[in-house]
Amino acid sequence: MKTLALLAMLQSGGRVETITRTFGVDWPHLGAQIISFSILCAVLYRWAYRPILKILEERRQQIALGQANAEKIKAELDKTEVMRQEVLQKANAQGIKLVEEAHAAAARVQERETQKAIAEAQQIIAKAQEAAVQDHARMLGDLKREVGRLVVQTTAAVAGKVLTPEDQRRLAEATARQLPS
Amino acid sequence: MATTQKTKQRARQLFRLCTVNGSLDEGRVRLVAERAGSSKRRGARTLLTEFARLVRLDRREHTAEVETAVPLPSDLQATVQGRLKDAYGPGIEIRFAQKQELIGGMRIKVGSDVYDGSVQSQLAELEKSF
Numbered sequence: 001m002k003t004l005a006l007l008a009m010l011q012s013g014g015r016v017e018t019i020t021r022t023f024g025v026d027w028p029h030l031g032a033q034i035i036s037f038s039i040l041c042a043v044l045y046r047w048a049y050r051p052i053l054k055i056l057e058e059r060r061q062q063i064a065l066g067q068a069n070a071e072k073i074k075a076e077l078d079k080t081e082v083m084r085q086e087v088l089q090k091a092n093a094q095g096i097k098l099v100e101e102a103h104a105a106a107a108r109v110q111e112r113e114t115q116k117a118i119a120e121a122q123q124i125i126a127k128a129q130e131a132a133v134q135d136h137a138r139m140l141g142d143l144k145r146e147v148g149r150l151v152v153q154t155t156a157a158v159a160g161k162v163l164t165p166e167d168q169r170r171l172a173e174a175t176a177r178q179l180p181s
Numbered sequence: 182m183a184t185t186q187k188t189k190q191r192a193r194q195l196f197r198l199c200t201v202n203g204s205l206d207e208g209r210v211r212l213v214a215e216r217a218g219s220s221k222r223r224g225a226r227t228l229l230t231e232f233a234r235l236v237r238l239d240r241r242e243h244t245a246e247v248e249t250a251v252p253l254p255s256d257l258q259a260t261v262q263g264r265l266k267d268a269y270g271p272g273i274e275i276r277f278a279q280k281q282e283l284i285g286g287m288r289i290k291v292g293s294d295v296y297d298g299s300v301q302s303q304l305a306e307l308e309k310s311f
Contacts, residue, residue, distance in 0.1 A: 148311025175298030
C-alpha cells in the first residue's frame with residue numbers, strides 16, 4: 001500500500017497529495033480497509049458466492065431439466081393425443097363395422113328364420129292335406145265296406161227266398177262241372 | 182332225435198305197405214295198429230302215433246264232403262259221385278250234408294281241394310271287393 005502511495009506520489013507529484021488531503025484520505029487506514037475488504041470479498045466468494053452460484057447453477061440445470069422434461073412430456077402428450085385420436089378413429093370405424101356386421105347377421109338370421117317358418121308352415125299344410133286325403137280315403141273305404149256289408153246282408157236275406165229249386169240245381173250243376181274229369 | 186326220425190321213417194314204410202293199388206287196405210291197417218299197440222318195444226307208441234297221423238291224412242285226402250243249401254236230387258248226387266270217383270279214384274268216401282247258410286249252390290271239399298260254387302262264397306267275394 002505504501003508502494004502504491006509512493007508510486008502515486010511519484011507519478012502525480014503533488015497533485016495526488018493535494019487530492020488526498022482535500023478528501024481526508026488516511027493511507028494506512030485505507031490500506032487496512034482495502035485488505036479487510038479483500039479478505040471479506042475472498043471469504044464471501046469462497047463461502048457464500050460460490051455455493052450460491054453452485055445452487056443457482058443446480059437450480060438452472062433443474063429448471064432446464066424440468067423444461068426439457070416438460071417439453072418431452074408435452075411431446076409425449078401430443079403423441080399420446082395423436083394415438084388416442086387414431087385409436088378413437090379406429091374404434092369408431094371398428095364399431096361402425098361391427099354394427100354393420102350385426103345388422104347383416106340379424107338380417108341373415110331373420111331371413112333364415114323366415115324361410116324356416118315358411119317351410120314349417122308348408123310342411124304342416126302338406127301334412128294336414130295328406131291327413132285329410134287319408135281321412136277321406138278311409139271314410140270312403142269305410143263307407144264302401146258298410147255299403148257292401150248291407151248289400152251282402154240284404155242279398156243273403158233275399159236270395160234264400162228268391163232262389164227256386166231250378167236255380168239251386170243249376171248252381172249245383174255249375175259247381176259239379178268244376179270237378180276235374 | 183335220431184330215434185324219433187327213424188321211428189317216423191318206419192311208420193311211413195308201414196303205411197306204404199298198407200297201400201294197395203293207390204288206396205289204403207283196411208285189414209292191413211288194423212293189423213299194423215294191433216301189433217304196434219300191443220308191442221312193448223321202445224318207440225312203439227311214437228310209431229303208432231305217426232302211423233295214425235298218416236292214416237288220418239290219407240282218409241282226409243280220400244274223403245269228399247259235399248255241402249248244399251237244399252237236399253241234392255238223387256240224379257245230381259250220382260253225377261257228383263261219378264265225377265269225384267273219376268277224379269280221385271274209386272276208394273274215395275263221399276259224404277253229403279245240408280248247410281242252409283250256403284244260401285244256394287254247392288261246396289265240395291276233398292282234402293285240401295275246395296270247389297265252392299255257393300252263393301255264400303260269392304257274396305263273401307263281393308263283400309271283399311268293397
